Amino acid sequence: MPLNLASPAVAELSFVALAVVVFWAGARAFGRTRAAVFLLGSVLWTAPVENFAVLRGAYTYYGYAGKILPNYPGYLMWVGLVPFWVVLGWFVFAMSGFLIFHGVLLTKRRALLQAAASGIFAVNIDLMMDPVASSNALWVWLTASFKVVGTPLFNLVGWFLLIFFYDLIARHTIMDSKPMPGLSRVEALVFRPRAGPGSGIDSRRLVFRILVLETVVIVLLALLTPFIDYLAFTVF
Amino acid sequence: MATDPRPATDKRSSAAAAAAVLLVLVVFLFIQTMGSPITTFGSLSESVLYSVVVFIPVAAVCLLAVAKSGRKDG
Numbered sequence: 001m002p003l004n005l006a007s008p009a010v011a012e013l014s015f016v017a018l019a020v021v022v023f024w025a026g027a028r029a030f031g032r033t034r035a036a037v038f039l040l041g042s043v044l045w046t047a048p049v050e051n052f053a054v055l056r057g058a059y060t061y062y063g064y065a066g067k068i069l070p071n072y073p074g075y076l077m078w079v080g081l082v083p084f085w086v087v088l089g090w091f092v093f094a095m096s097g098f099l100i101f102h103g104v105l106l107t108k109r110r111a112l113l114q115a116a117a118s119g120i121f122a123v124n125i126d127l128m129m130d131p132v133a134s135s136n137a138l139w140v141w142l143t144a145s146f147k148v149v150g151t152p153l154f155n156l157v158g159w160f161l162l163i164f165f166y167d168l169i170a171r172h173t174i175m176d177s178k179p180m181p182g183l184s185r186v187e188a189l190v191f192r193p194r195a196g197p198g199s200g201i202d203s204r205r206l207v208f209r210i211l212v213l214e215t216v217v218i219v220l221l222a223l224l225t226p227f228i229d230y231l232a233f234t235v236f
Numbered sequence: 237m238a239t240d241p242r243p244a245t246d247k248r249s250s251a252a253a254a255a256a257v258l259l260v261l262v263v264f265l266f267i268q269t270m271g272s273p274i275t276t277f278g279s280l281s282e283s284v285l286y287s288v289v290v291f292i293p294v295a296a297v298c299l300l301a302v303a304k305s306g307r308k309d310g
Contacts (some may be wrong), residue, residue: 018257018261021253021257022254022257024253025250025251025257026250026254028249028253029246029247029250029251030247095254096254096257096258099247099250099251099254099255100251100254100255100297100298103244103248103250103251103305104247104248104251104252104255104301104304104305105297105300105301121293121294121297124291124293124294125258125261125262125265125294127290128262128266128269128290128291128294129265131269131272131274132265132268132269132272134274135272135273135274135275149269149274149275149286150274150275
């Protein structure tokens with residue numbers, strides 16, 4: 001299939017525009033500082049996972065490398081081996097889900113339910129975005145994993161886990177200052193006690209939670225991928 | 237958010253703005269997906285199933301968020 005050489009630029013510009021609108025919405029709802037921390041946190045949250053997946057050979061973002069200009073990698077801005085617009089995309093979906101489910105549709109429900117709803121919502125969006133992006137070579141799947149509408153099944157699990165956990169981190173650390181179940185005991189050894197609810201964003205605790213849960217997600221995905229593939233190929 | 241003093245109406249209208257933007261994106265993606273060589277569905281029932289399972293829930297959530305925020309604000 002011939003490549004449309006305008007596609008990478010259209011994707012980059014579209015996601016920068018989307019991120020600006022969603023950032024504005026987040027800033028209006030939670031304040032500029034919290035929205036900015038949410039954005040920076042989502043970059044720290046997703047960029048290592050994305051780079052890890054690229055390094056493992058699951059996919060590549062170099063489908064347009066050398067095709068637009070001889071030494072042009074296809075996209076203008078990168079975070080390691082991942083285009084910046086992809087990282088911005090994670091922010092767009094994480095913040096939108098947070099605004100929709102925490103602010104309107106599932107207010108006063110349990111944080112776990114809100115995070116799960118946001119995760120499933122993001123998976124569905126990916127099921128529409130991935131076929132369009134991969135058929136236009138915005139990214140190219142290199143894996144022989146079991147695919148659903150052109151998208152590897154483990155990728156959908158990854159989408160759910162990333163949005164689910166980041167929603168919980170944001171809820172407990174950026175928007176509020178609360179202990180996270182499972183991490184409280186470790187944090188009690190590492191950090192001094194919090195000043196109390198509403199005492200601002202504890203950036204060290206945020207980075208700690210991101211790094212710990214990011215490791216959990218990467219290990220989970222690495223362990224689950226062969227199992228998911230085996231199960232899917234056996235059943236279907 | 238218990239510790240956030242911002243009015244709930246700000247949060248709802250912001251959510252509505254984000255939902256409206258997402259709705260435009262998913263409608264665009266849905267139209268593109270239907271024409272994508274990767275997802276060229278073999279039968280009408282496959283494309284109906286895809287629409288019901290994937291597209292309609294996302295669009296419904298976005299529409300519901302816009303509608304609900306508008307109703308409360310009014």
